[in-house]
Amino acid sequence: MSNTRTLLGMTFVAVAFVLSANSANAMGDAAKGERIFKKCMTCHNIAKNKHKVGPTLVGIIGRPAATAVDGKGKAFKYSKGMKKAGADGIVWTPENLEKFLSKPKGFVPKTKMAFRGLKKPMDRADVIAFLKGQGK
Numbered sequence: 801m802s803n804t805r806t807l808l809g810m811t812f813v814a815v816a817f818v819l820s821a822n823s824a825n826a827m828g829d830a831a832k833g834e835r836i837f838k839k840c841m842t843c844h845n846i847a848k849n850k851h852k853v854g855p856t857l858v859g860i861i862g863r864p865a866a867t868a869v870d871g872k873g874k875a876f877k878y879s880k881g882m883k884k885a886g887a888d889g890i891v892w893t894p895e896n897l898e899k900f901l902s903k904p905k906g907f908v909p910k911t912k913m914a915f916r917g918l919k920k921p922m923d924r925a926d927v928i929a930f931l932k933g934q935g936k
Contacts, residue, residue, distance in 0.1 A: 828922070833930025836923050840915070846934050851876050854913065860897075861932050865890040865908070881910030894928050901927060 837846065843854035848871070850856055855868035855876035866878040866886030878886070885908045890896060900907040901924045903917045918924045 828925035828927070828929030830926070830929040830933050832923075833926035833928065836918070836927050837930055840927075843913075843915075846931070857931060858934060860892045860934075861894065863892050865892060879910055879912040881908050882912070884910075894932070897928050897931070898924050 840846075840857075843852055844857045845852050846857045848856075849858040851868070851870050851874065855878070856870050857868075860868075864886050866876075866882045868876045870876070890908075892900075896907070898921075901918050902921075904911050904913045904915060906917075918927065
């Protein structure tokens, strides 16, 4: 009986740890995300609805892939890979951004985005939290 209680207790602790880690990743810290996003600013705009080397990210949350239009109504010229992702119904949800930011070319093969991705799950969560607060 004691071994069963110990096993149950250890299982509970493990489950609680996983749930808290997933919760932390889901929430993110927008202020930290803003600092991390500075890596992205060379190619992407979030302060102005204007394309750079990459598309504007203003209002990215909830937007279908390959559909960014700048403030002047000009569509971004996407790669064939990103256009296919859009045609396949990919929408930039926090979950899809998590996958993309982890390994862009793994999530959208043949994307032009040269960035290899953010390796730390918390960094990705922080950037996503930052993006959620932009372009409203």
